[in-house]
Amino acid sequence: MNKHNLKALILMAGAIFMAFLMVNVTSQAARMDMVDVSNNNGYMSTAEYVSMRNEFGVKAVTVKISEGGTYKDPYAASNIANVQAAGLYINGYHFARYATKAQAIAEADFAGRTAKAARLPVGAVLATDVEAEEQNNQSKATNDRNNVAFMQEIQKFGYRADIYTSGSWANNKMTIKGKTGWIAGYPFVPAGKKWYTNNNAWQWSGSAHFRISYGGFDVSQLYTDYYTAGQKSTVKPTNKNAVKANNQAANKHTYKPSASAKWVKETKTYTLKTAVKLRTGVSTSSSVVAILPAGTTVKTDQAIIKGGYRWVRQPRFNGYGYLVTGPTSNSLEYVKTGVSHTYYTVKSGDSWWTIAKRSGLSMTALANQNGKTIYTTIYPGQRLVVR
Template identity: 80%
Template sequence: MAALFLGMNANAARMDMVDVSNNNGYMSTAEYTSMRNEFGVKAVTVKISEGSTYKDPYAASNIANVQAAGLYINGYHFARYTTKAQAIAEADFAGQTAKAAGLPVGAVLATDVESQEANNRSKATNDRNNAAFMQEIQKFGYRADIYTSGSWANNKMTIKGKTGWIAAYPYVVSGKNWYSTNHAWQWSSTAKFRISYGGFDVSQLNDNYYTAGQKSTVKPTNKGAVKTNNQKANKNVSKPAASAKWVKEKKTYTLKTAVKLHTSTSTSSNTIAILPAGTTVKTDQAIIKGGYRWVRQPRFNGYGYLATGPASNTLEYVKSGATHTYYTVVSGDSWWEIAQRNGLNVYTLASQNGKTIYSMIHPGNKLLIK
């Protein structure tokens, strides 16, 4: 799912729901029990499928272990559809895959709409396709919802009040409850849990939509630990400067990976072009803004702006003249498997490609290995 840099107030949001996929690897019942008892997690939403062919290999074990830990269970499908017919076909594929993996009737099976395919479609087309998917998925006994980013909600598609699971990772939140009229707000992709490895996507639930239709009477056993551990986990704060200012930075870089060139210093601004890996970029200024480090590229008719990474990171570029080795992603690959095969740390692999281990990778993608 989509990830931005997060700087959070320690009391900003609750860890009501965690979402996991093959990128998290095998998750045991003990890990889910720890999330429930020590952090107050109520629900887990697991990846089920993607497009019309990919089945998450960990879906069945995640579903079984989440239920064994006494948590509510839901699923999501990463959408690739561009037409109504494709949306219905993907819903049938997701529903059948969910049934086979053991997702219980009454659970939510959300459509995760954030792909480039959807970005290239009109709002009306996305609305039609999403409606078709959600109507079809209900035929399998699942409840429907849409997951998307805050910048896409009611821009790329319609998300009505009292519906939707919205991802938005603000630079600083001062106790504000974002997207309080929607079912859920995903506010971090880097939350930590005591006995689990790596960072996790976590969401605050604003109603009981993701904890309904299933029987679960298990509650956290240590309220003091829940409060303390949530505060610690949310404490990955990077305090912003009093005011952002442009600084001179005349440099020449060669892109490691494809990067969007925006019309302004906002990830929701229009895209001028997608610059492919290997493109030479000359910059004249840089700024920290909106949780990102941006550089400005002078162009013949003005400027283009590139987000180089989270505000806490250095440039996600490499200097011109460097030689590199790339790996082409094939079906079934995960960050972990690629890192293992090439003797790399999984976080290093993702970082040097300008991504996190929770970013989606797809067959045909080229990843920098060295």
């Protein structure tokens, strides 16, 4: 074969292969079908939701309604009204604190009444957000029973029910059946496969940015029409090419493979706030060596982020034991260090800004020293380190 022809063929094949790779990466880009917001995002205007719709193709918004048995999100009503004014489908969620069936029913009644007062329309989804310490301390069977009780009660208010939880908890701490569930799992690598395609929705980012809105947002890709009630939106993005470009940029710049999945030195002494299972390996399916009661002092030598959790290693007389100190999102605090701190108990109406101002700290410094970000939800009764 002529060398020039061969070279041309090779160059052509290479170009085709690169084009295939580009198409493949583009096709794997996760979509921003749904955004969820809470009091942490502050007041959100109709214009902001219109921008999300037109520039990023957002179809639905799920707003926080309530938490536990007493907390009502102060922005729920305005979010619901403004989302509807922007022509987007609206849903709600309740941050669960229940540990028993009776508590689940009581929280569902509270969430349902609060949603009605905030004018969440009948037929919307009112999901239970199950990721708290209260559920981590329960068995899978107990969590399943409680979740079913919550969802059955929610349906009495005319809302459709679903469960939101992390990928590491799905079918581990609770059952999530196919074609149900809203599952969180990230960081997402754009060139990789999409996750949780057998469920209703996949939350693939907790820090997406929109042009005219401040801060980071949780965004999800929808696999079914459950969160859009089987309806096609009557309002379409004004610039489909902009939507495509913006979503590609969000995938490219926001999500990178985690560099934290390595053991790092961490010589610390922890005092357990609650009972924690000590395991033989870095997995929630590893055998349990012992259940360490609250108040136990644990000395560690290394730490790692793996499988959706932050783990520490405890040297023992016959090897090592491993225990969870929290999920990688740091939205929960299972343990505290032995260092003396001053704590502040969050009250209704508090925000990162008000607490930081009172403590003489910046919001970022306050959040960082609590292992969180300024976009992490805080709730009444939670204790934060202020110095």
